[in-house]
Amino acid sequence: MLPYLTPVKPVRRIRFLIFLKDVLILSLTTFGGPQVHLAMLYERFVQKRRYLTETELMELNALCQILPGPTSTQTITAVGFKIGGPNLAYVTLLIWILPAVSIMTAVGMGINYLEQHHLSLRFARYIQPMAVGFLIVAGYRIGQKVIKDKVSLALAITAALVAYVFRSPVMTPIVIVAGGLVTALTYEKQERMEKKPLKVQWANFFLWLGVLIGAAGLGAVTQSLPVRLFENFYRNGSLVFGGGQVLTPMLYNEFVAFKHYLTREEFLSGLGLVQALPGPVFSFASYIGALSMRDAGFSGQFWGSCVSTAGIFLPGTFLIFFVYRFWEQLKRYRVVRASLDGVNAASTGLTAAAAIVLFQPMAPHWPSVVVVLITMGILLYTRIPPFIVVVGGLMAGIIL
Structure with a gap:
């Protein structure tokens, strides 16, 4: 030795x-x-x-x-x-999401407890318009990056109008896919790169697709709420391009406007509070899952959070495992690169539609409008971290 x-x-x-x-x-x-x-x-x-x-x-x-x-x-x-x-x-995924997921689960349970005991939630009244301010600024910043020409602008406007008029979760994937197909036709504008033969390992793709189809089928047969929650979040997690700000309109359409699992006020309160947490904004799903199963008691809320968390995070994990292995070859295809412009433009339109829908009920109430404008001003023109802004809003709600 x-x-x-x-x-x-x-x-x-x-x-x-x-x-x-x-x-x-x-x-x-x-x-x-x-x-x-x-x-x-x-x-x-x-x-x-x-x-x-x-x-x-x-x-x-x-x-x-x-x-x-x-x-x-x-x-x-x-x-x-x-x-x-x-x-x-x-293990990395689990450690990364655990703190934010645990806190948002507890917040969902806490809000349900306060509502059951008829305790006031007015301490969070400024958080709701602040959440709209966060969403507007996020959409503006995304638009600055992805709207590069008349085609992307037209796609963003069309996506916003369609999402505003047809508030069904079914429209979200249709809008995103349509946007990608439109700009895929402009692939000749992309720089030509030397292609290499694709060597694809399909295991993780079939795992992603199998879970998607299996969850949809099992949910339809059993009508079990936990299974349907998992399927709902898994589907949304498989379709959201652009991060948490694009996920927001998808979740609002699905769980507030369409299925009424949450009220608009509950949704906005959670959306505002998640901005104050470290880690992934997708932990918002844990909050929605907990409130969606409030009728099943404490264990039901915990179970709802678990299946929703798994549903929202697993698709992206399966897909990164799948694509990572042949990304160097895939990105050389012009049609792939071209389609991304349309996907991003459509996602911007979805964010704009969500901001309009959420802001509309606030428009007649000038204090809410003022809070939205102040939040936007702070985010756009200062370097104050978002979590400080949210904590300030909570303190103002408690004091005032």
């Missing part, structure tokens, strides 16, 4: 534990959405630990931006996959 040789497995195990500790730290400290998350991932994973290079991180993030699902969650999961394979990736 050579004394100067270090066993490989213990070294890898220690490296994995250090990585997971870093993930936990990030899950407790990353406020502000995907752009801020990326900066913090760069600081810890690239500069401090050197798990990967800057180029590798940016490529992973770019890949996750064009896949359905939560961008930050997919990026950090993909880093775990790169370092230690699928097992480490799944």
Whole structure:
């Protein structure tokens, strides 16, 4: 035995534990959405630990931006996959989402408790218009990036009108797919790249598709609310491009306007509060799941949160595992790159429609309008973190 040789497995195990500790730290400290998350991932994973290079991180993030699902969650999961394979990736996902999911589940249960005991929720009255302000600013910032020409502008306006007039969750995937098909026809404008034969491993794709079809079928047969909740969130998680701000109109249409599982006020309260938490905005699903099963008691709310959380996060995880293996070849096809412009433009229109629908009932009440405008001004013209804005709104609601 050579004394100067270090066993490989213990070294890898220690490296994995250090990585997971870093993930936990990030899950407790990353406020502000995907752009801020990326900066913090760069600081810890690239500069401090050197798990990967800057180029590798940016490529992973770019890949996750064009896949359905939560961008930050997919990026950090993909880093775990790169370092230690699928097992480490799944543990990474769990640690990353656990703090925000736990808090939003507790918030959902807490709001239900207050409503059952006829206690006032007026302490959160400023959070609801603040949530609309957050959504408007998010849509504006997305639009600045993705609306590049008359075609993308027309797609965004058309998507907004269709989503506003036809408020069914069925319209969301139709609008997104239609947007992608329109700009896919303009593929000749894209730069030609040398193509390489695609070597596709289909296991994770069939896993994603099998769960999607199986959950839909099982929900239709059993009419079980937990199964249907899982299917609803799994479907939404499979179709949302652009992060939490695009997920919002999809969830509002599905669970408030169409199925009436939540009231508009409950939805907006949760949407505002999730802005004050570190970690993924998709943890909003845990809150909705808990309130959707309020009639089943405490255990039902907990179960509703669990199935909703699994439903919203699993599709993006399966898809990043699938695409990551052949991304280098896929991105060379012009039609793929061209379709993304339409998907992003349509997603912007969906966000605009949601902002209009949520703002309309507030329009006659000038205090709510003022709160919306102040929130927008703070987000656009100051560097005050969003969680500070939300905490300020809660304090104002308590004091006033």
